[in-house]
Amino acid sequence: MTAIPKLPVPLGYQDWLFIGLVFLLLIWLMAFVALVAHVASEKGRSGVAWGFAAIVFSPVIALIALAAVPNKPEEPPDVSDEIPEFKWRKG
Numbered sequence: 001m002t003a004i005p006k007l008p009v010p011l012g013y014q015d016w017l018f019i020g021l022v023f024l025l026l027i028w029l030m031a032f033v034a035l036v037a038h039v040a041s042e043k044g045r046s047g048v049a050w051g052f053a054a055i056v057f058s059p060v061i062a063l064i065a066l067a068a069v070p071n072k073p074e075e076p077p078d079v080s081d082e083i084p085e086f087k088w089r090k091g
Helices: 013-042 047-056 059-068
Strands: none
Touching (some): 013 047, 013 059, 047 059
16 A cells, blocks of 8 residues: 655744744844944955854954954055156257
């Protein structure tokens, strides 16, 4: 005699609650990763790299490490265009 395949059981309210909590946790994680990326870009660092570090390690650890890193100094503007070129006349 052949076995009758079982039909999938519909999800109960506990399953939907678990799925909702996991979804909420992922939303919070992405929000904190975005915060880390924003703080990194404000400090002159790579927001993408720090956001990736926040995903790999933890957003809290990445924020603590980012707080320990000093601001990246801004490069002085290039003033070579403002210096006039002197053209000497041949006399």
